[in-house]
Amino acid sequence: MKKYIIYIAILVGGLLLGYVFFGTSNEGNSSTVEISESTESQMWTCSMHPQIMQPEPADCPICGMDLIPAESGAEGLAANEIKMTENAMALANIQTTIVGNTSDSEENSLLLSGKIMPNEEGNAVQASYFEGRIEKLNINFTGEEVRKGQLLATIYAPALVAAQQELLTAASMKESQPALYKAVRNKLKLWKLSESQIDKIEASGKVQENFPIYATVSGTVSEKMAEEGDYVKQGQPIVKVSNLSTVWAMFDAYENQISQLKEGQKITVITNAYPSKEFEATISFIDPSLNTQSRTVSVRAILNNKEGLFKPGMFVTSKVQMSRSNEKQSNISIPASAVLWTGKRSLVYVKTNPSEPIFEMREVGLGAKQGDMYIILDGLKNGEEVVTNGTFTVDAAAQLQGKKSMMNSSGQEKIDPKNHLAEIERQEVPLKFQNQLKMVFDNYMVIEKALVNDNSETPKTAANELLKSIKNVDMTLVNDEPGHSHWMLLEKELRRSASAISKTSDIKEQRDHFSSLSAHLINAIKTFGINKKVYVDYCPMVNEDSGAFWLSTEKEILNPYYGASMLRCGEISDEIE
Structure with a gap:
């Protein structure tokens, strides 16, 4: 009897186990599928090195930290939005500004x-x-007006004293030696003495x-x-006279x-001295040679100045009406x-x-610059909104x-700090410009070191010094137009x-x-240089794990965004020679 009870107990136990394993199999399969689908869509990254992206949890191959779930992409955004x-x-x-076609009036002109x-x-x-x-010098100061025939100076000339004595001697013999007499008079004429002066001496x-x-x-004058x-020697200049009627x-x-x-093109000239007046002029000369330093050509126009309104050295701007091509096209x-x-x-x-606030990068073709505007040849449509x-x-x-x-022409899942400046091309600029930019960098480093030390007072005064250094940067030293506009944009930021x-x-x-x-300073130094090697450091944890860069002169990482709390957080991402 005891044996049968054991058999019954084993049977009941088997039925219960079967129910547990097989009766809930459908639910189990469903749960497994959901977990599997969730796992397949989840990517894993490193909080210190966000360029690392893997389909499953593991250790970071760079620092060995545990990977964490990466944020899923924003819903409804295109690949590069x-x-x-x-x-x-x-x-x-x-x-932002909504772009449109150039008009036939103001925007269809070229400003110089x-x-x-x-x-x-x-x-x-x-x-x-x-x-x-x-x-005796009768000219007292630069800017003095002189008239033709006016006495400029009186000179004691020993050579003329001897020549006059020759004249008087020759005059007593002019009947017997007329050729000698004539030669002596001509000699005095070569010294710009007039006939009346010579007759008076004789x-x-x-x-x-x-x-x-x-x-x-x-x-x-x-x-x-x-x-x-x-x-003074013979032929030595005494004064320079300019006729400013033109x-x-x-x-x-x-x-x-x-x-x-x-040449021959009519232009309109405007000056700050008379902002409400426009003056007509004509292009008289275009330099056949290009200035290889500034990448510009000199253009000359003649202005009537009988009223004396224009002063040499005065800054002016010119508005040149641009010609449209025969093709019917409207540029943006x-x-x-x-x-x-x-x-x-x-x-x-x-x-x-x-x-x-959703944005997308677009490459465009640039045409001529008209004042503060660029003509867009391709890449944009009328009515689009740009930053x-x-x-x-x-x-x-x-x-x-x-x-x-x-910095990244192709796009990738996460920025690679090692290559983030690869797209910027160095522009050749004079050493003077680099030295001026280095002064900006030096003031920047004062701010950085203060933030590293959790000091909030020094950055205020250092920032004011940095603003002064920016003001001293001569943008006219930048060689060509795209670089000139690029610096102006960087300077503003x-x-x-x-x-x-x-x-x-x-x-x-x-x-x-x-x-x-x-x-912005990293971009400027990468583009123009400061004649000094600097490091670009990167910390991925700044700005809620968005990451941020900074400049340094040392290989040692000193994080200005965290100071003492995480002083060594970051890595060198680039070196700018």
């Missing part, structure tokens, strides 16, 4: 900058025609010691080249503007501040959703989200970030703006 937060938009003061110069065709140098000492029978020099042209009491307006035109200019123009330039590509950021302020900040967000950007740092003692706000300051 990015979405920014409202806070980031406000912090960077990001502004230049300055007024004396008309060299009206310049004259008054020289001494004989050797001697200036006894009639008086006395030698004259001091001789006058008269102005041969009317005009304005532009330079005194000798002083009273000086001993003046030259000299402009610099970039290579991509030359095709719009030709955008503000120069919207364009990012890498040396290889010209880029803009388009707002793809009018109601949300015109805070463009670098939008690009930085695209970089960190692994989308197409200024550098000023904005530095100004924000100078106005707050909140170290968190200072570090937020320091991130933007660093991004």
Whole structure:
């Protein structure tokens, strides 16, 4: 009987186990499928090295830390679209503009900058025609008006004293030796003595010691080249006289503007001295040689200046009406501040959703620059909305989200800090410009070291010094037009970030703006250089794991975004020679 009870118990137990394993199999399979699908879509990354992306949990191959689940992509965004937060938009003061066709009036003109110069065709140098000492100089100052025939100076000339004695001797023998007499008179004429002066000497029978020099042209004294009491040689200049009844307006035109200019073309000239007046001029000369340093061509126009309104050295701008091609086409123009330039590509950021801060990078073809506007040959459509302020900040967000950007032409799942500057091409600029930019860098390093030491007071004063250094950078030293516009855009962003740092003692706000300051200065130094080797450091944990860069002169990592709390967090991502 006991044996049967054991058999029954085994049977019941078997039925219960069968129910547990097989009765719930459908539910188990469903759960397994869900977990499997979830696992297949989940990617894993490293909090310290976000470029690492793996389909399953493991250790980071760089630092050995455990990988963490990566954030899933934003819903509804295209492959190269990015979405920014409202806070980031406000912090960077990001502004957009709807682009449109160029008009037939204002925007269909080319603006050139230049300055007024004396008309060299009206310049004259008054020289001494004989050797001697200036006894009296009747020109008192530069800018003095002189008239033709006016006495300029009186000179004691020993050679003329001897020549006069020869004249008096020859005059007593002119009947017997007329050829000698004539030769002596001609000799005096070569020293610019007039017939009446020679006759006066001959009639008086006395030698004259001091001789006058008269102005041969009317005009304005532009330079005194000798002083009273000086001993001058024959042919040595005494004063330079400029006739300012007409003046030259000299402009610099970039290579991509030359095709719009030709000799005989009418232009309108505007000056700050008379902002409400427009003056008509004609292009009289276009330099056949290109200045290889500035990559510009000199363009000259003649201005009527009988009223004396134009002063040499005065800055002027010219408006040149551009010719349209015979093809019926309407070009799109955008503000120069919207364009990012890498040396290889010209880029803009388009707002793809009018109601949300969603942007996409677009490569564009640049045409001629008209004032503060660029003609867009391709890449944009009429009515599209582009970022015109805070463009670098939008690009930085695209970089960190692994989308197409200024530094990354193809796009990848996460930014690779080792290659984030690969797309920027070095532009050749004078050493003087690099030294000026280095002064900006030196002030930047003062801010950085203060933040490393958790000091919030020093950055305020250092930021003000940095603003002064930016002001001292001579942008005219930048060689060509895209580089010139690129620096102007960088300068604007550098000023904005530095100004924000100078106005707050909140170290968190200072570090937020320091991130933007660093991004723009890295771009500037990569583009133009500072004649010094620097390191670009990167920390992936800044800005809620979005990451941020900074510049350093040392290989040792000293993190300005965390200070003492995480001083060694980060890595060297690039070296700029």
